[in-house]
Amino acid sequence: MAEFLDLEAQDGVRMAWNVLPGTKQEAINCVVPVSAIYTPIKPFPNMPPPLPYAPLRCRTCRSVLNPFCIVDFAAKIWICPFCFQRNHFPPHYASITDDNLPAELFPQYTTIEYHCDSPGERSSLPPVFIFVVDTCIIEEELSFLKSSLSQAIGLLPDNSLIGLVTFGTLVHVHELGFGQIPKAYVFKGSKDISKEQLLEQMSFFLKKPKPATGVIAGARDGLSSESIARFLLPASECEFVLSSVLEELQKDPWPVPADQRATRCTSVALSVAASLLGACVPGSGARIIAFIGGPSTEGPGAIVSKNLSEPIRSHKDLDKDSAPHYHKAVKFYEGLAKQLVHQGHVLDLFACALDQVGVAELKVAVERTGGLVVLAESFGHSVFKDSLRRIFQSGENDLGLSSSP
Ligand SMILES: [Zn+2]
Known part of the structure; x- marks a missing residue:
């Protein structure tokens, strides 16, 4: 028995039984079914x-x-x-x-x-990360977030591919592969945009008949590797560009009247990131890592209107099913979850605000894709800073995501 417990601890497994039923009848007679819980990313020091x-x-x-x-x-x-x-x-x-x-x-x-x-087995593709960054936050929070992101970028594996989407009133998709000059594609935050519309507006090119060598994963699905390399760049090549884009990043410039909330189009930004991944690297390990600092007030996933006279739904409202935006937002995120699952991609959420950000509505997309949620009260809080570092850091306490997203 002791030996069995040791093996369970060693392998990160817990079993309801330590023997298997020998016959079908024995299996039927088991009140507690034969079952196992397995820990997929458990570190094994002696492996x-x-x-x-x-x-x-x-x-x-x-x-x-x-x-x-x-x-x-x-x-x-x-x-x-x-x-x-x-x-x-x-x-x-x-x-x-x-x-x-x-x-x-x-x-x-x-x-x-x-x-x-x-051949036939899956070849190892580089991990892909798209950062989706909320800019509707106060300067102090933005500078905390920027400094944590810069650190995280330094920890990324050199071969990983990186993309950047920022959002507030509008969604900005940054073209990191555009030399030294910052360039971004801008989308309206009030209306969801389909993958096809996105591709058309970002003037993606279809794959040439004979693709160049060194083709990136998604190229096989019709996009040229040149198109993909405009938005997803190896960490080793884009560190400088990404750092300077982050450094220049400003708080959302659109004025917010005193009786209104900021226009924050979280849902469309996540949808754009998902479609970008779907177009560039379908079926390969990719994560959207979203950094959100307040409630979504714009687009299909809004959880509250911009008008401050309307309070944000409380636990009680959710319980009583009287939160007016809830079902529409959940329906949107269920669709996003379906798209991400189909593409094989993950959504992680860092929600750092004193106010609510709408995890109740958004969580379906995180849960179904196997992502993680970190809640903290500020981007300056150690819960946020340490968790973000542990995603990329390897070692005893790492979250095991950098090598196998
Ligand atoms: Zn067998």
């Missing part, structure tokens, strides 16, 4: 380096060769512990003996990683 080949799978149930399999070294056969199928070892395992084991059979390596580069 061996990834094996440079693909795992060996059971012929019948596709489970993977592991230390719990019974191995017949003379007959070169292994027996699957799940379905009892007898599997022959392939020829490259011919030298296997009791004291010449492949790493995946070592009793201590109950968790192991494989590196599969063979």
